[in-house]
Amino acid sequence: MKTKNILVVGVGGQGTLLTSRILGNLAIHSGYDVKLSEVHGMSQRGGSVVTHIRYGKKVYSPLVEVGKADVILAFEKMEALRWRHYLKKDGIIIVNTQEIDPMPVIIGADKYPDDVIEQLQQNENKVIVADALAEARKIGNFRVVNTVLLGLLAKNMDVDVQTWEEAIKQTVPPKTVEVNIKAFQAGYVLA
Amino acid sequence: MGNKRLMLGNEAVARGAYEAGATVAVAYPGTPSTEITEFVATYDDIYAQWSPNEKVALEVGIGSSVSGARTMVAMKHVGVNVAADPLFTVAYTGVNGGLVILVADDPGMHSSQNEQDSRYYARSAHIPMLEPSDSHEAKEFVKEAFDMSEKYDTPVFVRLTTRISHSQSIVEIHDRKDVPLKPYHKDFKKNVMMPAMARVRHVVVEKRMHQMAEDANHCAVNTVEMGDTSIGVITSGVPYQYVKEVLPGASVLKLGMVHPLPKQLIEDFAKKVDQLYIVEELEPIFEEQIKSWGIDVLGKEILTVQGEYSANLLEERIAKNSLGLDTPKQLPVRPPVMCPGCPHRGVYYILHKLKKHATGDIGCYTLGALPPLEGIDTCVCMGASVSMLHGIEKARGKEFIKDWVGIIGDSTFVHSGITGLVDIVYNKGISTVIILDNSTTGMTGHQDNPATGRTLKGEATHVLNLVDLAMSIGITNVRVVNPFKPEEVELAVKEETAKEEPSVIIASAPCELLDRKTKRIPYRIDLDTCKNCGMCMRIGCPAISKQDNKMFINDTLCSGCGLCAKICKFGAIVKEAQ
Ligand code: SF4
Ligand code: SF4
Numbered sequence: 089m090k091t092k093n094i095l096v097v098g099v100g101g102q103g104t105l106l107t108s109r110i111l112g113n114l115a116i117h118s119g120y121d122v123k124l125s126e127v128h129g130m131s132q133r134g135g136s137v138v139t140h141i142r143y144g145k146k147v148y149s150p151l152v153e154v155g156k157a158d159v160i161l162a163f164e165k166m167e168a169l170r171w172r173h174y175l176k177k178d179g180i181i182i183v184n185t186q187e188i189d190p191m192p193v194i195i196g197a198d199k200y201p202d203d204v205i206e207q208l209q210q211n212e213n214k215v216i217v218a219d220a221l222a223e224a225r226k227i228g229n230f231r232v233v234n235t236v237l238l239g240l241l242a243k244n245m246d247v248d249v250q251t252w253e254e255a256i257k258q259t260v261p262p263k264t265v266e267v268n269i270k271a272f273q274a275g276y277v278l279a
Numbered sequence: 280m281g282n283k284r285l286m287l288g289n290e291a292v293a294r295g296a297y298e299a300g301a302t303v304a305v306a307y308p309g310t311p312s313t314e315i316t317e318f319v320a321t322y323d324d325i326y327a328q329w330s331p332n333e334k335v336a337l338e339v340g341i342g343s344s345v346s347g348a349r350t351m352v353a354m355k356h357v358g359v360n361v362a363a364d365p366l367f368t369v370a371y372t373g374v375n376g377g378l379v380i381l382v383a384d385d386p387g388m389h390s391s392q393n394e395q396d397s398r399y400y401a402r403s404a405h406i407p408m409l410e411p412s413d414s415h416e417a418k419e420f421v422k423e424a425f426d427m428s429e430k431y432d433t434p435v436f437v438r439l440t441t442r443i444s445h446s447q448s449i450v451e452i453h454d455r456k457d458v459p460l461k462p463y464h465k466d467f468k469k470n471v472m473m474p475a476m477a478r479v480r481h482v483v484v485e486k487r488m489h490q491m492a493e494d495a496n497h498c499a500v501n502t503v504e505m506g507d508t509s510i511g512v513i514t515s516g517v518p519y520q521y522v523k524e525v526l527p528g529a530s531v532l533k534l535g536m537v538h539p540l541p542k543q544l545i546e547d548f549a550k551k552v553d554q555l556y557i558v559e560e561l562e563p564i565f566e567e568q569i570k571s572w573g574i575d576v577l578g579k580e581i582l583t584v585q586g587e588y589s590a591n592l593l594e595e596r597i598a599k600n601s602l603g604l605d606t607p608k609q610l611p612v613r614p615p616v617m618c619p620g621c622p623h624r625g626v627y628y629i630l631h632k633l634k635k636h637a638t639g640d641i642g643c644y645t646l647g648a649l650p651p652l653e654g655i656d657t658c659v660c661m662g663a664s665v666s667m668l669h670g671i672e673k674a675r676g677k678e679f680i681k682d683w684v685g686i687i688g689d690s691t692f693v694h695s696g697i698t699g700l701v702d703i704v705y706n707k708g709i710s711t712v713i714i715l716d717n718s719t720t721g722m723t724g725h726q727d728n729p730a731t732g733r734t735l736k737g738e739a740t741h742v743l744n745l746v747d748l749a750m751s752i753g754i755t756n757v758r759v760v761n762p763f764k765p766e767e768v769e770l771a772v773k774e775e776t777a778k779e780e781p782s783v784i785i786a787s788a789p790c791e792l793l794d795r796k797t798k799r800i801p802y803r804i805d806l807d808t809c810k811n812c813g814m815c816m817r818i819g820c821p822a823i824s825k826q827d828n829k830m831f832i833n834d835t836l837c838s839g840c841g842l843c844a845k846i847c848k849f850g851a852i853v854k855e856a857q
Contacts, residue, residue: 100615101836112285112447122285123413124447129310129390129722133646134821135615148523150413150446153591154604166610173605188833189824190613194816195651196825198611207608221835230835 091144093152097171098163099188100132103234106259107161108139110238114255115143118247125150136167136190161241163233164188165204172208179213182240184220184233216240216279223274232271235260239275249276286450288443291414292353292381293318294450295421299377300458301325301349305336307694308723309355310390311444312383316353317726320735324455329726329735332661332694333358337365337380344378344434345470347461349425353381356395357660361695367404369434371480372470375461377428379421380406383439386560387587390722392641392660394585396561401436401538405484407491408436408538409500412519414448420535423500431487438537440560442517442587492539500535503548510597511552513545513565513576517588518558524590525598540568549574556597560588617646619822620799620838622788623715625762626686627654628818628846629769635684635776637713638671640664640696642688643721643790652819655686662687662695668710669703677709681776684784685712690720690728693743697752703781704753711775711782714745715762717790725793749783756782763788763842791838801837801855802844804830808851815843815852 094111098104108124115122122143140152154174160181162168168183175181183205192198201207208215220236227236235256242252253269260268286294292315296304304327306316320327330336333354340352354362359382369378382400385391401408409424411417417439424435468476495501507528514522515534522531532548534540549555549569557566557578566578581596582588594600617624627647630637631654639645639655640663647654657667668685687696692714703710720726727733732742749757756775760767768786775782801822804815809830815823822836823843832843834855844852 099613101618109447116283116285116449121449122447124285125442126445127311127389127441128313128445128724130615130646133615133618133643134613136613147448148520149590150442150448150517150520151589153589153594155602167613169608170610170613171607173607188821188836190611191616191649191651191819191821192611192614194819194821194824197650200611 089144091142091147093157094141095152095157095160095171095174096139096141096163097160097167098137099167100135100137102163103231104137104139104163107234107238108141110255110259111141113258114247114252115141117251117255120144121147123147123150136170138171159241159244161237163237166200169201169204169207175213177212180216180244181208181213182216182218182237182244183208184218184237186219186221186233216244218278220275223278224271227267227271227274229267232267235268235271236275236278239272239277240279242272243276243279282452283449284452285447286414287314287445287447288411288414288417288439289314289445290318291418291450292421292437292439293322294452295418296351296379297322297325298418298453298455299349299422299425300456301351301425302460303340303343303348303350304353305330305339305343305350306353307331307333307336307358308720308726309358309383310723311385311441312353312355312358312381312439313723313726314444315381316735319351327735329728331729333362334364337362337369340378340380341365341369341372344374344376345372346375346463348376349458350376351379351381351421354383355391356382356384356397357391357393358382359397359400361661363400366400366406368472370405370484371472371477373432374428374434375463377425378434379424379428380434380436381439382436383441383444384561385441387441389441392658394561396564397436397438398537398564399562402564405488406434406436406538407431407536408438409535410438410516410537411443411535412516412533413443414446415450416535417443418450420500431491433487438516440517488539492542495536495539495541496543498536498541501541501544502533502535503544504531504533505551506530508551509553511548511555512558513548513555513569514558516560518560521588521590521593522558525593534565537565540565542572545569546572546574558582558588558593614649615646616819616821617643618791618838619820619836620791620840622717622762622786622790623647624652624818624820625765625842626713626715626768626786627652629765629772630654630684631817633769633772634682635772636682638664638667638683638685640687640691641722642691643717644686644688644715647819651817661691662699665696665699665712666702668712669699669706669708672708672710677779680710683710684772684776685710687712687714688721689714689716689718689730689745690726692745693729697748700749700754700783701752708781709779711772711784713784713786716745716785716787719790719793721790721792725790745785754781754783756780757785759785759787761788762786763840763845765845791840799837799839801832801834801839802841802852803832803834803855805851805853808849810849810851815847818842818846
C-alpha cells in the first residue's frame with residue numbers, strides 16, 4: 089500500500105489534536121506504521137493549526153508534503169482554502185462550513201473571503217461540504233463537531249465502522265464516549 | 280500491538296528516562312520541551328519537579344547527579360541560555376549518577392523568539408550530544424545517553440527539535456532497569472571548581488572529548504546505510520526522514536551523535552560516494568567541521584539556514600526535480616490570540632485606552648502585542664520586561680517612564696523577573712511593573728509554579744505570596760486589582776505610574792482555561808439596544824465580531840467572562856437567557 093496522507097486543519101481550540109489522535113489509533117488498529125505531527129503552544133490560542141497524519145507499511149517523514157495529501161479534513165471554512173495546496177490532484181477535501189473570523193478580519197483590516205466553497209470547487213478534486221456545527225448542536229453539544237466530521241471522513245475511507253468506534257472510544261475522555269459515538273454516527277449518515 | 284504504542288517524542292523521552300532507571304527529573308516548562316517532564320511525573324519511581332528557571336533546574340540536577348542518582352534535566356533551546364553558567368562548569372566536574380540534559384530546539388520558530396541551534400552549546404561547553412530521528416530512537420537514545428554519561432564521566436545532551444518532540448510514532452516499550460544510587464564520595468578536586476582544580480579538569484575534558492571522538496567512529500548510534508554511491512548524504516534527526524523519503528536509494532551516514540563527530544567514519548564514507556551532501560537544519564555545524572577536514576561537500580550553498588526542512592525542499596534542491604507546486608492562497612492571516620475570557624485582556628484594554636507603552640515578556644500576554652490591543656512595545660526574553668523598563672527610565676528620565684509600564688506573568692516573574700525588580704529598587708528606579716497573575720504558566724499548557732501552591736506531582740505546597748515578596752524587596756506601592764474590573768485597573772495604572780517611586784500592580788484572576796468544568800453562560804448582543812458603535816470590539820475578544828454589519832457574539836467561543844458587557848456604554852451586551 090502507498091502511504092496515506094491526511095491533513096487535519098482548523099483553528100486552535102477546535103479539537104483538531106484529539107481528532108488526529110483518533111486517526112493515529114485507527115491506523116495502529118489496522119496494523120500500519122503511522123506518524124503524526126502537530127505543533128503545540130502558540131498555535132493553539134485561536135491560531136491556524138494543522139496536524140499531519142501519515143500511515144502505511146513504513147513511514148519516514150512525519151510531514152505531508154505539498155500536493156501529496158489524500159484527504160484534507162477542515163474544521164473551518166477558510167482554513168480549508170489556506171491548506172488546499174497540500175491536496176493531491178484526485179484528493180478529497182471535507183470542509184465544515186463554520187466560519188471563525190481571525191483578528192485582522194474582526195478589526196476590519198482584512199476581509200473574510202465570501203466564495204470559499206466556490207474556490208475549493210474550482211479544482212478537480214472532490215469537495216464535501218457539511219454544516220457539522222449544526223449537527224453537533226442537534227446532538228446537544230457543540231464541542232463534538234470533530235467527531236461529526238470524522239463520521240464524514242469514515243464514509244470516504246475503507247476502514248470498517250467498528251474499528252473507527254474502537255479508536256474513538258480509546259482516545260476521547262471516558263465521560264464523552266457516548267456523545268462522541270453519537271456524533272460520529274450522525275456524521276456517517278450525513279455523507 | 281503488545282508493547283508497541285504511538286508516542287509523542289517527548290513522551291518517549293520520558294519513557295527512556297524511566298527505563299534507564301533515572302530517579303530524579305527537573306525542568307522549567309518551555310515549548311516544545313514541556314511534556315517531557317509532565318510525562319516523567321507520571322512515573323512513581325521518579326521524583327520530578329518544576330524549578331523556577333532552567334539555571335536552577337540544572338543546578339538541582341547537578342546536585343542530584345553528584346550525590347549518585349541518574350538525573351534528567353529538560354529545557355527548550357532558549358532555556359539553555361539561562362542554564363549556560365552551570366552548564367559550562369558541569370562539563371568540567373563531570374558526573375556521579377548519569378546526567379542527561381534534554382534540549383528541544385525549534386527550527387521554524389513555531390513558538391519561540393529565535394531559532395538558535397543548541398549544537399553550538401554542545402561544542403562550546405564540550406559536552407557530547409545525541410540526536411534521535413523519531414520517538415522510538417528518542418527513547419533508546421536517552422538510555423544510551425545515561426550509559427555514556429557514566430562511562431565517560433560527563434553530562435550528555437540529547438537534542439530534539441519540534442518535529443521530534445511533537446510528532447508521534449510507534450515505540451516499543453521495555454522494562455525499567457533498576458539502577459541503585461551510586462555511593463557518594465567527597466572529592467573536592469573534582470567538584471570544587473576553583474582555578475587550581477579547574478585547570479586540571481580542563482585537561483581531563485579535552486582528553487575525554489578526544490576519546491569520545493575516537494569512539495564515535497564505532498558508536499552504534501552512528502549508522503551507515505550504503506546504497507547507490509553516486510549520492511551520499513550525511514544527516515541527523517528529522518532531516519534523516521526527509522532524506523529517506525526523497526532519496527530512498529542513496530547512501531546515508533546518519534549521525535546519532537552530533538557532537539563530537541566521527542572523523543574517520545566520515546572520511547571513509549566520503550571516499551565511497553561521488554557527490555556528498557550535508558542535510559542539517561539550522562546552522563552549518565557538520566558542514567564547517569567536515570569542510571575543514573578538506574572534504575568536498577554541498578550543504579548550505581543549496582539549502583538554507585532558516586526554518587524547517589521538508590522532503591519537498593530536498594526533492595527540489597538535491598534530486599533537482601522541479602515540483603511546480605501550487606502556492607498557498609493569499610488569505611487573511613490567523614495569528615494566535617488571547618483566549619475568550621482571558622484575564623489579561625482587561626489590563627491591555629486599559630493600557631491602550633490610557634495610551635501607555637509597555638515592555639513585554641514571554642507568555643500568553645505576548646499575544647496582546649497585535650491590534651486591536653497593541654499592548655506591548657518590546658519582547659526579548661524571560662524577565663526582560665522588568666529590566667528593560669529600568670533601562671528605559673535611566674536613559675530617558677522620570678517623566679518619560681510615567682507613560683510606560685512593564686508587563687510580566689506570575690511564572691515568568693518567578694523565573695527571572697524578581698532580580699530585575701530588585702535592580703529597580705536598588706538603583707532608585709520609579710518604574711511600574713504589572714504582574715499578570717493568572718495562577719499558572721498559561722502558554723506552555725498550564726504548569727504549576729511557586730505561586731500556585733501545587734507541585735508538579737500535584738501535591739499542595741507553600742504559595743509564594745507576590746505581595747509580600749514585592750514589599751520585602753523594598754517596593755512600598757503594591758496593589759492587587761481584578762482585571763475584569765476595568766475602572767479598578769484604570770485607577771491603579773493612573774495612580775501608580777504618576778508616582779515617583781517604584782510600584783507593583785498585581786492583576787489577579789485565574790487563566791480561563793484552568794477551570795473548564797463550570798458551566799459558562801455566554802453573552803449576546805441585544806440588537807435593539809446596540810448602537811453599533813464597535814466599542815466592544817476594542818477589547819480584541821475573538822468571540823465578538825461584526826456579521827452582516829451587526830455586532831455578533833459567537834456562542835461557541837464566548838466564555839461568559841462579562842468583560843465586554845462592562846465596556847458597552849449602552850448595556851446592549853447581556854447574558855444569554857438559560
Ligand atoms: S491560556 Fe489562559 S492566560 Fe493564556 S490566553 Fe488563554 S486564558 Fe489567557
Ligand atoms: S463575555 Fe464578552 S469578552 Fe467575555 S468571552 Fe464572551 S464575548 Fe468575550
